[in-house]
Amino acid sequence: MQINVSQQLKASIGSIQSYEVNEVIDIAGDGSGSLVQGEVKLTRTDRGILVKGELRTEVEVTCSRCLSPFSCPLTLNIEEEYFPTTDVVSGTSLPTPEEPSCFTIDEHHVLDLAEAIRQYKLLVIPMKPLCREDCAGLCPNCGHNLNLGPCNCPHQETDPRWSKLRKWALASDVLVNEQKGTE
Numbered sequence: 001m002q003i004n005v006s007q008q009l010k011a012s013i014g015s016i017q018s019y020e021v022n023e024v025i026d027i028a029g030d031g032s033g034s035l036v037q038g039e040v041k042l043t044r045t046d047r048g049i050l051v052k053g054e055l056r057t058e059v060e061v062t063c064s065r066c067l068s069p070f071s072c073p074l075t076l077n078i079e080e081e082y083f084p085t086t087d088v089v090s091g092t093s094l095p096t097p098e099e100p101s102c103f104t105i106d107e108h109h110v111l112d113l114a115e116a117i118r119q120y121k122l123l124v125i126p127m128k129p130l131c132r133e134d135c136a137g138l139c140p141n142c143g144h145n146l147n148l149g150p151c152n153c154p155h156q157e158t159d160p161r162w163s164k165l166r167k168w169a170l171a172s173d174v175l176v177n178e179q180k181g182t183e
């Protein structure tokens with residue numbers, strides 16, 4: 001995701017150029033590519049180039065409930081200033097900006113969006129991803145994926161009416177035993 005911004009660096013402060021993004025990049029860092037699409041606006045600032053725009057991508061994540069892998073759509077709202085390391089006119093090296101973790105434009109005036117996309121992805125990726133809102137999860141007993149249907153484990157009633165009935169049944173059992181005891 002490299003953009004040559006030499007023309008943009010020569011432009012006057014405040015000038016804007018749009019750039020269409022439609023590229024597969026390795027945002028997971030594991031060699032698998034994700035398609036990143038959208039549009040960014042490159043604005044010439046007094047210090048460098050401000051990149052602003054909305055990018056859409058998808059990453060493979062694991063559902064926190066049923067542990068199935070699924071594709072999670074992400075929207076990245078990028079807003080980042082890139083600082084040149086070489087003067088575009090004279091070719092001389094420029095002092096590195098004070099911000100330690102800032103993004104830079106390399107000596108060939110190439111601005112690389114990939115690292116920013118990776119960082120923004122980490123910000124928006126859900127901590128507990130769900131394959132769907134009503135994911136049924138796994139049976140705590142046998143581990144069966146309940147999205148695929150019920151398992152063969154004895155059903156645990158969660159209906160309050162049943163639990164009341166069971167309490168009543170237990171109570172009457174106790175009663176019977178007590179009566180037996182007094183005989």
Ligand SMILES: [Zn+2]
Pocket residue numbers: 063064065066067068130131132135136137
């Ligand atoms: Zn799930």
Ligand SMILES: [Zn+2]
Pocket residue numbers: 139140141142143144151152153
């Ligand atoms: Zn089960």
